Amino acid sequence: MSIAPLILALSGCSKVSGLGFQENLTSVNDVSLPLWQGAWIAAGIVGVFTAGLIIWSAIFHRAKGSEFPKQTQYHIPVEIAYTLIPLVIVAVLFAYTARDESRITDKSTTQVMHDISVNGIQWSWQFAYPEAGTQAIVTGTPEQPPTLYMPLGERVRFTLESSDVVHGFWIPAFMIQIQNLPGVTNYLEFTAKKLGTYPGRCNILCGRDHSRMLFNVKVVTPAEYQSYLTQLKAATS
Ligand SMILES: [Cu+2]
Structure with a gap:
């Protein structure tokens, strides 16, 4: 999924905005800040992609004449895609959150x-x-x-x-x-x-x-x- 390389890139790149948070304040926000940035980037990608699909449909698939458009039902590949993609997004967010949470609560x-x-x-x-x-x-x-x-x-x-x-x-x-x-x-x-x-x-x-x-x-x-x-x-x- 797309956020893995992005988060990797983030950890080496200090130019990404803290989005309201300062860098380097505590050992906790060293861990939380990249997660926060990565979550916003992931949300941004999903948001832009979704908005693009909506705008594309609205502009290029406007009603053409009085004819009822072709209906597609039980389209297995589409149904698999819209089930799997959100699952992958949630799994990736969950995995990074669980990893970072265990680092934050670690007791050494x-x-x-x-x-x-x-x-x-x-x-x-x-x-x-x-x-x-x-x-x-x-x-x-x-x-x-x-x-x-x-x-x-x-x-x-x-x-x-x-x-x-x-x-x-x-x-x-x-x-x-x-x-x-x-x-x-x-x-x-x-x-x-x-x-x-x-x-x-x-x-x-x-x-x-x-x-x-x-x-x-x-x-x-x-x-x-x-x-x-x-x-x-x-x-x-
Ligand atoms: Cu209180």
């Missing part, structure tokens, strides 16, 4: 350098940094959204939980979203690759103040991260 615990817990609460977030002690927990409110600190270039394991209902830990720029489920622990490991502050949100409708369940992610240098942990430890212990 040996490389993990830091642990951060993310707890969803109605309606804000709690970030816990066990390296700074068991009391090192930052709790936000809708009025004062919390900031999640993470070090540049060092792999962090996030443990995601919820105190009440389902929340969605979402950092749009990083192409990351993973659910906080009550009674279930989810994990996600990734490395931030660019300094900066990035907005985060809850993306599962979780009640009245869902839209105010905001936070920021601040990617700092490893030294700044260490001093943040020290500061947090002093403030909370």
